[in-house]
Amino acid sequence: MTEYKLNGLHCNKCSINLEEKLNQFTTHTKVSVDYENSKLLLDESDVDIDQIKKILEFEKITMSEMDDTNISSEETQTVNDSHGHKHGHHHGIESIMNQKTSKKMMMVFSLNLIFSAGEFIFGFLFNSIAIMTDAVHDLGDALSIGLASYFEKISTKEANDQYSFGHLRFSLLGALITSVILLGGSIVVVFNAVPRFLNPESVNHEGMFWLSIAAIAANGFAAWLMSRGESRNESAINLHMIEDVLGWVGVLIVSIILNYTDWYILDPVLSIAIASFIIYKTWPLFKETVEIFLEATPKHLSRQKIEDTVLSVQGVTNVSHLHVWSIDGNEHAMTVTISTPKEEMSEIEAMKERIRADLSGFSINHTTIEIVYDPKNTLTKD
Known part of the structure; x- marks a missing residue:
């Protein structure tokens, strides 16, 4: 048995369909597609490797050799014996991971919603503009997290006729909305803190102290939950939680200092500093998401x-209309037009296969290559 690395598998359903197609060209053994590890396992003595490559090319999937391609017969038997539950096992893992993400987001959503209501009440009772401002911000957090949770669930759906690349960008949409609310909330903090900076007022520092202890514990737990995620959506929400922890640490410090002094100006100063830091950290995430x-x-x-990589492939004489974009920030796509004097279909197919294999190193797994036949090398690049 030989093991190959696959690039371009973007959904589990696609890998199951691909495996069915590939197994039409075997006699005694089974071709196994491992979506979780992006691997292909086959017996080259039992399949037509050219047919396998042709199917992969048609599906825009590239195949490359592994460092250690030889699998023992015992391992092969294990793979074949376990083939029947392979996909079900992966579906289970994927489902559990998605459920965990959704549950984490809903837990953070509930914490923020409950805490924002409490902050409005205690901020009014303690006469603290910092707490009232953070209440507005936490309410925005709760709304954005609710939307992010919804979009995260949609992003796991398979591709369909309307969304041919899948639903991955819905997760980005959640991250974009979250970033916008985060930036807006920080700006609100600044605008509300400036008047207090110019005209400081006394606050109930003892109430601020105990409320900040509870808030740090709650938001710290939420930040820890989101720090274990991998998507941009979860990263944006984690940034929310870190912001809230920092904000409440500031409130805690101010409450302690105000217990011994009357430096009420520290409250708006810390609020402005933390808001400025969050804007600084959020802007790159917002900008990159918009660019995608x-x-x-x-x-x-x-x-x-x-372009140089494409031109380096033997037979390619020129390149035009090269467009590269990202689907979700991790997986990229490209369209390109190339010229070549080659006329044999086998040579052209080999050339396209080489291009796709070389581009996989750039995480470009969706490629559309248009060929312009140029026998007189009219289009050859100088």
């Missing part, structure tokens, strides 16, 4: 290097 929606070339990719 606008289909800009991912900033960590060099369009020139990609």
